[in-house]
Amino acid sequence: MNKVSAVSASNVCLQFGDVHAVKNVCFELEEGRFLTVLGPSGSGKTTLLRLIAGFQQPDQGEIFIKGQTVRELAPNKRSIGMVFQRLALFPHMTAAENVAFPLKMRRFNARTISDRVKEYLHLVRLEGLGSRKINELSGGQQQRVAIARALVFEPDLLLLDEPLAALDRKLREEMQLEFRRIQKELGVTTINVTHDQREALVVSDQIIVMNYGEIQQNATPLEVYRSPSNPFVANFVGVTNLFHGMLESLKGQQVAIRISQQTLLGTSKSENSALTQGVSVQAAIRAEQIRLFRGKSENRECEAYFEGRVTDVIFEGERILYELSVAALSDAPIRIIHHDQQDFSTFEVGEMVFVGWQSRDMHVFVVD
Amino acid sequence: MDILEAAFSKIWPKKGGFWGPYLMLSPAILLVGLLVLGLAYIGDTSLRTLDTSTFLFSEEWSLANYERALTEPFIRSVIWRSILGATIVTMTTLLLAFPYTYIMVRTRSAFLRKFLLIALFLPFFIGQVVRAYGWLIILGKQGIVNDILGLIGIEPLRMLFNYPSVLFGLVQYMFPFAVLMLAPALTAIPEEIEAAAESLGASWQETMLYVILPMAKSGLIGAGLVVLTLSLTDFAMPAILGGGTQDFVANAIYDQFFRTSDQGFGSSLAVLLIAIGSLLVWIIFMLVGAGTLALGAKDK
């Protein structure tokens, strides 16, 4: 049983001058799933969405919606609802007129239009505000109008281009959950773009991490978080410590690497052919996977274990971020996130402490 | 210092307060004041009739000049020609300027944009009179166009000194003004808005009609008002391209002042022209609002 993907791309490339805005992008997205494209500014996220929406043609490759190529299909003939980075609501129309616009363009009858508009304004919790002009609505309310307008004609696909970037954190988090609720309620296939890794982890079924126009990893949020496919992903998602070293030996997925006179153990998913002795590698470990101890005796199941000096303490509310300098690793700075619900004791700048981690949490990548 | 300040605060009680900005208006007020003075003088003159035997103006006021202006067939036709001409010119100019501006603002080609801009500004450097003479050279009986037509055996056409040639000259003259007034309005519409309309199912014609035009409305009205008033009161184009047969009101006023020396009648025509212009502008305000000329007052 071969299910047709709602959206797929094969080898899509687009160049602006000599900038590869999108390069060799391939992915598949199943019906009803929520995909987030995550990447730093300029990584080609908007360009990818514009290609899917049809505002731009790929230099190479093909995009399919429901298994059909859309190369010959103009944007107004693709059944795609898009919420733009700057919303792009029509300022000369009321909220309800904005929502009615796609229905009018599709020649629905007046009866259906007014019913649908009412239904979708209700869905985004804007009932009663339909007659307001756009500039008479708050930022969050405008987001909701944009969502309703993009969904009201029941498109095959919803594209969200960082519509939340301009909102303050609290409202943004509220709207993220709102997107998720609406998406679940309607079951519409969604591609969301963001450079906020938290948002990506919270709302998505699937995450594509991009950099310089190329896909770095395409996986579930858990996988992207737990086993990043390369140092870029490891560094971009979460707070990560990166070490440079050299491969010493390997046994299956277990690798031993040498970092400034120390031998450390880690795991690697790289193909074995690339893992030869002496090759230079990067090792990544997340800030929250490192434990902190006051005394040597507290060492429990840690496989790596070092003494270090606290150089900075940053209180972030529900967690504390420590920065340490570890002499054994040539004073490499190490960042550690400490969640401690029971014990509110904190370490102080200048204090000598012990750090430790498990070797399975240390991801080793071959540097090319 | 203290004395100065004390004296100053006597003249200007609340320091940096309410009157400051208004003081800066004084040069402008002076200019407008002079204009009002001139208008008052014209208003006064327009009420005095010329005694053709003595060449003196009557001592007492009467509406005789206005009566004459509104009944004399020649003047009436001049007034109608001006109003109709200004209306046609405004419509045509907006119709031509809108796509030109749109392309100039939206094109991705820097070369095309520069070309369109230069093509727009060049006529400004040439000036209205020289430009009108240029048209004489191009469109005249022995002009370039007729020369070319002659080559393929077509009899010389009479393209000048008629109503269409005056309107043509006016449209060509007004075009850059309209484009310059439209450009900011169109630049202010983000491209994303167009992309949005398109992705919501609108064809480009529908995007134009339902999104771009309404959003550019204020610019269109502003440009329309400028073109309308400028062409209604234009002098050079009717004089040169009309060759005396296609006078607008301004030409008739000129004749009264400098040929017939009936300043009373000329003044009454001037007052009428102001009244007609104001009336047209008022009608447009009532119908569609003041556009960009409303200066941020809330559009309805």
Ligand SMILES: Nc1ncnc2c1ncn2[C@@H]1O[C@H](COP(=O)(O)OP(=O)(O)OP(=O)(O)O)[C@@H](O)[C@H]1O
């Ligand atoms: N119309 C264009 N002409 C030339 N270069 C472009 C154009 N659009 C995008 N680019 C370039 O392509 C690259 C990708 O841009 P894109 O807008 O897709 O980034 P993004 O991931 O959406 O970034 P952001 O998070 O800042 O929105 C950038 O280097 C950008 O400068």
Ligand SMILES: [Mg+2]
């Ligand atoms: Mg973007």
